Amino acid sequence: MVRRLLLLALIVTLGFLLRFVYLGSVPAGFTPDEANQGYAAHSLLKTGLDEWGLRLPLTSFRAFADYRAPLQTYLIVPSVALFGLSEFAVRLPSAIFGTLAIIAVYLLANKLFPKTPQGWPKELPWGEINIGHLAALFVAISPWSIQFSRTALEANFASFLFPLGLLFFLKGVRGNSRLLLLSAVVLGLDLYSYLAAKLFVPLFILAYLITSRRQITKDGLRRLLPFLIVFTLFAAPLYIDALFGPGNVRGKDLAITNFSLGNLTTISNEQYFSPLNTISPQLSRIFSNKIVFTFQRFIGNYVSYLSPTFWFTEGGREITYAVFPGYGLLHLWLLPLIIFAFYRLFVTKEKNLPLLLFWLFLAIIPAAITKEGYRPNRIGSLLTFWEIIAAYGLVEIFSKARQWKTPQGWPQGLPWGGLVSGVIILVSLVSYLNLYFFIAPAKYPSALSFGYRDLLAKIKIYSDKYTTIVFDRGSQAQIFVAFYNRLDPTEYQSSSATWCCWPKSRSTQTNTPPLFLIAAAKPRSSSLSITGWIRLSISPLRLPGGRGLPRENSSFWICSTRIVWANIPSRPLMPVAILSPATLLSFGRKKPTPHLILIF
Structure with a gap:
């Protein structure tokens, strides 16, 4: 146990350094969103009002013709109080939560997959590694996590709050009712971290409860009632604001149902040039209308967030959020691990497979119903998913490796496999850090409002x-x-x-x-x-x-x-x-x- 905790501490330390070194100056530039949240926190600290004169806004903060989630702004307040109004102070909460996400993923991965790599002999130093260590390491060095943690980006908070809330939820549903209440608080706070969480978290809870209704006994229902009450208390102000207040201005503006003049022209042209129009204009409208157009955009957006090029090679399209084109959100070497992991999940009929599929497919919905695809800042709840799956895939690979014949004189368990894996990880990490700390500041400063x-x-x-x-x-x-x-x-x-x-x-x-x-x-x-x-x-x-x-x-x-x-x-x-x-x-x-x- 001590060796496992020591190894986790080393991984967290690595993640801490990658997120905090030159935090105030890298990425080069300081976006308007960051400056806005920093000054709003400064205004709250000095007067108790935001920059618009509103006292302690609960559900959203007014920004640039939109309203943003309030959690990060409030977390910046103590940072500004300690370090003054600066880039470092504004980015500090995001860096802290990005580091804490490493620990949350470690705990959740061990809860979902309580295994250790059976192919690694116990007498070797890495014999103490379990799946949680691997998932934590992958998050610590992940491009998306480093990038999001080094900017005041709201989506980064979901990478900590949702895994932690899910961990407490699973432990609470299966035994500890106090953790279930704690889960309601954490998931409730997640709703205030970013717009996408307001849709994803309730959908995930509902899907899990429906599919697990047979496993939930009457006693389980009694335990769930306080959870639902507490979660509803957190959620109610947000949904009231979204329905009757200004809190969903940005969401309505970005929704795929908000048609531009160009969209309406496209629909009209499709109706006019359709071969069915020669038969009957009404017939062409059946296949070319707003509903069909919206559905096509939804499918196109949804598929874009499952694209390997998005995750592993091209990355996002918004440099404003320090996501640089031409480099994936995940390291390329995770791809074979993820593929093998899904193969093993279906073959072994892993008991948590339904839960993982809910996580994957539901987390994309909030991003898919907005205009354009390939926006990593809209899928914050999904980002840690891939590292957990990849860690499971690596564990399964080493477990299967026990059945392979090794050259005479080599120790059982293929320790050289760990060495090769380490070299690949190190090379990819160094390559990414070179891009992030040295190339990107010179290549993309204007996109980050540098100067x-x-x-x-x-x-x-x-x-x-x-x-x-x-x-x-x-x-x-x-x-x-x-x-x-x-x-x-x-x-x-x-x-x-x-x-x-x-x-x-x-x-x-x-x-x-x-x-x-x-x-x-x-x-x-x-x-x-x-x-x-x-x-x-x-x-x-x-x-x-x-x-x-x-x-x-x-x-x-x-x-x-x-x-x-x-x-x-x-x-x-x-x-x-x-x-x-x-x-x-x-x-x-x-x-x-x-x-x-x-x-x-």
Whole structure:
């Protein structure tokens, strides 16, 4: 037992180091979502209100024209209190929970598969390894877990809360009623961690109870009643908010039933060009309509989350969440282990096979009903599943290896198999860490909003010399100004009441503020409205010129794109290619001056 705990401690230490080393600076950049949650936590800490002036929101926090799950924001509050408002403080809770997920997976794997690799002799050091150690190791070095744990990403919390809640649930249903109550609390908190959990967790519990109704005795039903009551108390406010409040704004926007003009045009074209349309227009509508189109999108999305290329080679498509294209969410060497594991699960008719299948197929549903596929941040509850399955596959391989003949002089149990496995794991881990810590920061900085911290520090140098600072993005720059300048939350709250003036047709991101640092004149109007214009000193603003460019009173344009327009003397509105994702350009003011480019 001591050796097993020592080995687990070594694995957790490895996972801890992979998640905490350079946490504040890698990944390069700091996303608007991270800055938003950090400043919301800062506002709660200082005033008890979020940045919109709401006192201790229970079910959701308002963000960029959407509402996000509240759990992570509240967990960031003590971190900000201890370490101040910084990138490290914002990411710290996610890194902690990502490390704790290693322990949760260890315990759950041993509960699901209480086996040890029979092919490994007890007298060797690795004879103390069990399936939990393998699953924990796989999570500790998993690309998705490292990436999600090093950013303030809500989906990462599900990788800890659901395995832990499932562990307590299984132990509670099969004996300990106190653990069943604890399971209700943990799974209830999981609902507040991310939007997808609100659908997946109830579906999983319902499916398990229906299929296990014969095993659940009358005494078991009595134990389940307190569980259901506690879980319902956690769930009720969320579902009330989702049905009658603003809490599901983001979910409705992303749902595949929210048809765009392009979707409606596609459906109309399919009806028109269908051969059945020559027979009867009504007949073509039977096979080309919104219901069929929605079903096709659901199937396409669902299959995308089962694609080996998504998991093992290409990865996700949203670099914003530090998931880099061209590298899978899982190490490629896990694939044969997973395939063999499923083979053995069906052949041996493993008693927990139905539960595992529920976990796999139900966890994909919340992601499949949203627009587009290949979004790893929408399947947080499924991520640890693969490591547990792969660990089971490796155990079964070594168990079967006992039946193989080994060369004369080699010890039984094929210890060289462990050596080969270790080399493969080490090489793949080093390759991934090279990509993550050295290549990605130079290759994908713009996708992670790199440069705002240094940029705002440089702006302060010029704040007493120029009138206007201009951002080229219209809806998220204000949160970086608030975060890095540590604006007084009361000032932010008093200003936020006047935001969201753009019509919805103008932009879906409707909460860029006319704060004293962020204001602009609306074209052809004397009133202020929402843009991304940053003003560092209070003075009358002039109407922006062509294509939204400022006229002579403007001082700086902060760019995060590859091509910008610069008002260079003698060559006005000249397109300038910039060399970095965060470049500061100066414009002439009152009299012609040379243009200034600050690159960092």
